[in-house]
Amino acid sequence: xxxxxQAPEAADGRAPSAVVxxxxxxxxxxxxxxxxxxxxxxxxEVHALCGENGAGKSTLMKILYGMxxxxxxxxxxxxxxxxxxxxxxxxxxxxxxxxxxxxxxxNLTVLENVVLGAEGLHxxxxxARARINELAGQTGLHVDLSLPVELLGVADRQRVEILKVLxxxxxxxxxxxxxxxxxxxxxxxxxxxxxxxxxxGFTFLFISHKLDEVRAIADTVTVIRRGTTVGRADxxxxxxxxxxxxxxGSQLPSPESRESTxxxxxxxRVVGLNLRDERSDRMLLAxxxxxxxxxxxxxxxxxxxxxxVELVETLMGVRKATSGQVLLGERDLxxxxxxxxxxxxxxxxPEDRTRHGLLLGEPLWANRxxxxxxxxxxxxxxxxxxxxxxxxxxxxxxxxxxxxxxxxVAVAALSGGNQQKLVVGRELSGDPVLLIASHPTRGVDVxxxxxxxxxxxxxxxxxxxxxLISADLDELIGLSDTIKVMLRGRLVADAxxxxxxxxxxxxxxxxxxxxxxxxxxxxAAEDDEDRER
Numbered sequence: 001x002x003x004x005x006q007a008p009e010a011a012d013g014r015a016p017s018a019v020v021x022x023x024x025x026x027x028x029x030x031x032x033x034x035x036x037x038x039x040x041x042x043x044x045e046v047h048a049l050c051g052e053n054g055a056g057k058s059t060l061m062k063i064l065y066g067m068x069x070x071x072x073x074x075x076x077x078x079x080x081x082x083x084x085x086x087x088x089x090x091x092x093x094x095x096x097x098x099x100x101x102x103x104x105x106x107n108l109t110v111l112e113n114v115v116l117g118a119e120g121l122h123x124x125x126x127x128a129r130a131r132i133n134e135l136a137g138q139t140g141l142h143v144d145l146s147l148p149v150e151l152l153g154v155a156d157r158q159r160v161e162i163l164k165v166l167x168x169x170x171x172x173x174x175x176x177x178x179x180x181x182x183x184x185x186x187x188x189x190x191x192x193x194x195x196x197x198x199x200x201g202f203t204f205l206f207i208s209h210k211l212d213e214v215r216a217i218a219d220t221v222t223v224i225r226r227g228t229t230v231g232r233a234d235x236x237x238x239x240x241x242x243x244x245x246x247x248x249g250s251q252l253p254s255p256e257s258r259e260s261t262x263x264x265x266x267x268x269r270v271v272g273l274n275l276r277d278e279r280s281d282r283m284l285l286a287x288x289x290x291x292x293x294x295x296x297x298x299x300x301x302x303x304x305x306x307x308x309v310e311l312v313e314t315l316m317g318v319r320k321a322t323s324g325q326v327l328l329g330e331r332d333l334x335x336x337x338x339x340x341x342x343x344x345x346x347x348x349x350p351e352d353r354t355r356h357g358l359l360l361g362e363p364l365w366a367n368r369x370x371x372x373x374x375x376x377x378x379x380x381x382x383x384x385x386x387x388x389x390x391x392x393x394x395x396x397x398x399x400x401x402x403x404x405x406x407x408x409v410a411v412a413a414l415s416g417g418n419q420q421k422l423v424v425g426r427e428l429s430g431d432p433v434l435l436i437a438s439h440p441t442r443g444v445d446v447x448x449x450x451x452x453x454x455x456x457x458x459x460x461x462x463x464x465x466x467x468l469i470s471a472d473l474d475e476l477i478g479l480s481d482t483i484k485v486m487l488r489g490r491l492v493a494d495a496x497x498x499x500x501x502x503x504x505x506x507x508x509x510x511x512x513x514x515x516x517x518x519x520x521x522x523x524a525a526e527d528d529e530d531r532e533r
Contacts, residue, residue, distance in 0.1 A: 016043075016076075017040050017076070017078075017079070018078060018171075018172050019039065019075075019077060020041075020076040021064065021074075021076075022073055022074045022075075022076070023036050023038070023072055023073035023074065024037040024039075024060065024075075025037070025070060025072035025073055026060075027071050028413075031413075032227055033056050034060055034227050035056075035226075035228045036073075037056065037060055037073070037227070037228060039060070039222055039229065041172075041203060041220075042203075042219075043201070044198055044199075044201050045198070045203060045219040046194060046206050046217050046219050047205055047218065047219065047220050047222065048206045048208065048222070048235070049061075050208070050211070050214060050224075051223055051224040051247055051445070052247055052248055052415075052417065052447050052448070053415040053416045053418065053445045054415030055224050055226060055227065055247070055445070056224055058415075061097070061174055061176065061205070061207065064084075064174065064205075065084070065095060065097045065174060066084030066086050066087045066088070066095075067087055069085070077172070094169055094170055095172045095174070096166065096168060096174070098161045098176065098178060100176040100443055101352070102157050102158070103161070105149065106148065107149075107150065109149070110145045110149060110152070110163075111146065113160055113164065114128075114132055114145075115132075118167060121168070129145060132163060139163075139166065139193060139196065139200075140196055141162055141166075142159075143156050143159050153303060153304070153305055154181045154182065154186075154303065154304040155186040155190070158178065158182070162193075172203045173203070173204050174204075174205045174207070175205065176207045177207060178190060178206070179208060179210060180442055180471065181304050181442075183303055183506040183510065184503055184506040185510065191216065191217050195217075209444065209449070210472075211240040211243045212240055214235060215238070215239075215243070216235075220232065220233075220235070221233045225246070225247060233246070247445065248445065248446055248447040260295075261296075262294075262296040263293055264293065265294040266327075267292055267294050267329060267434050268291065268315075268326075268434050269291050269325075269326075269327040270288055270289060270290045270324070271324055271327070272289065272324040272325065273288040273289075273321055273326070274287065274288075275489075283489055284489050285321075285490075286488075287490065288311065288324070288491055294464070294465050295460055295465070296460070296466070296482065297460055297468050297479050297482075298466070298480065298482050299469075299477075299480030299482065300467065300486055301476055301505050301508070302485060302509050303510060304471065306487050306509075307486055309351070310489070311486070312438050312469065314326070316341060316342075316348055317340070321334060328345065328433070329433070331344060339371075339374065342371050342372070343375060344433075345433035346433075346435075347427035347435040347436070348436050349423055349427050349436070349440045351438040353416075357370075357423045358370070358422075358423065359411065360410065361411075361412060362410065362411060363408045363410060363411070364393050364407040364411060365389050365390045365393040365407045365408070367411050367426070368392055368393040368422075369384065392429065396422065396426060396429065397425075400421045400424065402418050402421045402425065404418060417444040417448030420443075420444050420448065424452050425455075428459055433464070434466075435456070435459065435464055435465070435467070436467045437456065439472075440452055440456070440468070440470070441453070441472065442472070449475075453478075453479065456468075466479075468480060473505050477501075477505070482496075482497070483497055483500065483505070485509055487508075487511055492508070
């Protein structure tokens, strides 16, 4: 391989394939994660990799990126066989990976994030800045290098992540669920960037569960199921339904709820909710009023970073409201702590299951206890009931199709989709009256997604009130009875799921779909003040 990462010319004059994985097999105790996988990615193409959670995609990409070594099989990069012992080896070979959960330091600037760990390339000053600006001009990934990352929106953060790998010399870029947190307009911008980079010879491995987007951007699709390659397809000639059948053996599921089950009984009522950030003296939530009724799914749409996290944390008691009320039925929970709120009947599916929903090193049955440690069946009087927790975990595993060897394995051994099904199953246990579901199907495959949708719809039909926060606009439209749009910590618009489109919602979420000066009730001076901060 040449030092620049460019492919050498083959004897017949054609460039060799960018990536060739042959016979890749990887075993873990009791599990074969990859079995004889074949993957060929040509130079300058966008190659999509699709499959269920647990199908082996993550393991395969970790092998390609040097995070794990295969037990069998070979890797060729630009026509040369390689063996990566670490990600550093993969980076040196011109491979970069943009993870689904961004690996950025919020308190550092864009420049500092890009050069962090790669200071030896161009230093940390003028030369580094010049090189990043050169890459940004070349690819269209423009972002203010002096801004702290914490001030960036999600699309800009993604640009920073891509710049990071390009700065290190990547010509082959792995994108793991790159559109999971983007609104439709941002997806269009990302795809335009990828196509422009394609024309300059960059190669992309695109991992996604959004099959319509796969068909829109990919040149080739490889599908793996249960750890092995089951098909290779041309996205121009295969339908989303056929792709889903290749992935899971069934048609593409729909989140749509056909019949309304909304009642007049108010379950959650939020009145005049305000939350001020004491450090910046900035309003994170302003004058929020909302009501969720029994049998209703109320969806919250918004570009990430517009107050959704703060709303959920305030409702759960993680943050203390500056003013306003949180009422569950007739009970005022405004001053209560998180455990009291959960004991009152609030189920909670957090947006990041690994950080806020699970203890990865603990077995499934121990994770069943989390957040329910004052209630049956996991307690008996003042004591934990381990037998009760184990029996109910077995019930959840069966009822929610959590695929696991047994309930004694560590949660970390489960795929992301099965981890999420465990969390959803736990939170729908104990007859909650309200479920706060934050991105309940983020990063799960179409099979697990369909199962989670069905359980939420069944619980809704039995009278559960659901507050749904999701970046998947099709999910939001399909599951919700009512949708509210959140912008800069305020609820700025309502939408009817029966006739709103993802494009309409995306416009409202960015403020583009509102009349000038009336988007969120804020003054221009307040907007200018926020930008200065």
